Amino acid sequence: MCYQYTYMPMATFCTYDYACSVDEEWKFLYRSRWTRVKVLYIITRHVPFFLIAIGLCLKLTTNESLNECRILTNIYSGFSQLSITCSEFFFVLRTCALWNNNRIIFVAMLFVLFANLAIFIGIRFTDIASLQITTSAIPGIPGCYSSLPSLQFVSYIFLFAFQLGLVSLTLVRVIQSWRTAKGHLHAVLEKHNMLYYACGLFLSAMSVLMSMLFSDSPYYTIVKDLQVFILAILATRMHLHLWHIDRHMHSSDALVYISMIDVSLEDITV
Numbered sequence: 001m002c003y004q005y006t007y008m009p010m011a012t013f014c015t016y017d018y019a020c021s022v023d024e025e026w027k028f029l030y031r032s033r034w035t036r037v038k039v040l041y042i043i044t045r046h047v048p049f050f051l052i053a054i055g056l057c058l059k060l061t062t063n064e065s066l067n068e069c070r071i072l073t074n075i076y077s078g079f080s081q082l083s084i085t086c087s088e089f090f091f092v093l094r095t096c097a098l099w100n101n102n103r104i105i106f107v108a109m110l111f112v113l114f115a116n117l118a119i120f121i122g123i124r125f126t127d128i129a130s131l132q133i134t135t136s137a138i139p140g141i142p143g144c145y146s147s148l149p150s151l152q153f154v155s156y157i158f159l160f161a162f163q164l165g166l167v168s169l170t171l172v173r174v175i176q177s178w179r180t181a182k183g184h185l186h187a188v189l190e191k192h193n194m195l196y197y198a199c200g201l202f203l204s205a206m207s208v209l210m211s212m213l214f215s216d217s218p219y220y221t222i223v224k225d226l227q228v229f230i231l232a233i234l235a236t237r238m239h240l241h242l243w244h245i246d247r248h249m250h251s252s253d254a255l256v257y258i259s260m261i262d263v264s265l266e267d268i269t270v
Contacts (some may be wrong), residue, residue, distance in 0.1 A: 010053045010229055017233055021240065028243050037093065037239075044086040045236045048229050051079050055225075080228050081120050088113055090163070090235035091200065094242075095166050097190060098173045105169065113160050120155040153211035156224075160204040167197045196238045203227040 018025075025045075056077045058069065083171055092113060095104045170192055178188045189195075207227050210220040 010055075010225070014048050014052065014229060014233070021237070024240055024244060028240055031247075032243060038087055040089060040238055041236060042091065043076065044083065044232050047079055047083040048232050051076060051083065051225075051228065054079065081117065081226070083114065083228050083232050084159070085117050087200075087231040087235035090239055091163075091166050091197065094193060094238065095169050098170060106139075109162075109166070109231070112158075116155060116158045116162055119158055123155055154209065156204065156207045156211055160201070160208050163197070163201045163204050167194075167201050170194060170197055191236050193242075196234045199234055200231055203230055 029042075031036075054072055058072050058076065092106070092109045095109065096102065099105050171194075174185075174188050174192050174194065177192070178185055181188065203223075204227065206223050207220075210223045214220045
């Protein structure tokens with residue numbers, strides 16, 4: 001039953017985060033030129049709000065609407081994976097920018113990212129027949145619930161491995177920059193946005209751990225959903241942070257921060 005009450009705190013948290021950065025976001029949306037990355041930012045930023053709306057609909061569905069429950073559950077699952085994929089794409093672009101838009105690294109990371117997406121879709125279709133959708137058994141209390149796909153933890157293991165690879169690639173660049181600049185390590189870590197990477201890796205590790213220890217517990221579902229929301233916030237916050245730094249810095253150090261804002265995606269895909 002505790003899972004039923006998680007959407008309101010998530011909605012409050014996402015709304016609070018949006019309210020805290022609304023001025024910076026509107027500046028970015030109004031002043032930055034339109035690129036594919038900007039469209040990706042808008043999608044990544046607003047998909048969590050669609051998830052909250054769908055989640056609230058799931059918890060308010062009447063006991064007679066079993067078919068509606070199944071449809072909403074599948075939609076929620078699809079949007080969750082879309083949010084994760086879009087969020088991770090920002091980390092791919094940032095990592096690629098740190099490696100001077102290396103085409104091989106970019107293609108390899110994209111291959112792994114979309115392979116994880118294909119694994120999720122395959123698992124979803126494999127387990128769709130055995131997926132149990134139920135409504136509340138308590139009269140007068142709405143809401144529908146679903147069992148977790150038995151192999152879903154596999155996609156989160158792949159996601160953890162993918163994020164570990166991103167962290168490793170970024171750490172290599174951190175060490176190289178630190179040795180070259182001979183400055184403070186924490187300053188180099190901050191320039192390379194390691195806090196964002198570390199938070200994403202920690203959330204993936206928690207999801208994998210919860211899936212292996214408490215796969216039938218509602219707490220696993222809460223951690224899994226929390227990962228989706230936090231990843232979206234981390235990715236968009238990182239991009240917003242880099243964009244504002246790029247606007248205010250004109251020295252050679254600004255190149256450290258320039259990531260996927262307007263240049264990298266076009267440079268790589270040409």
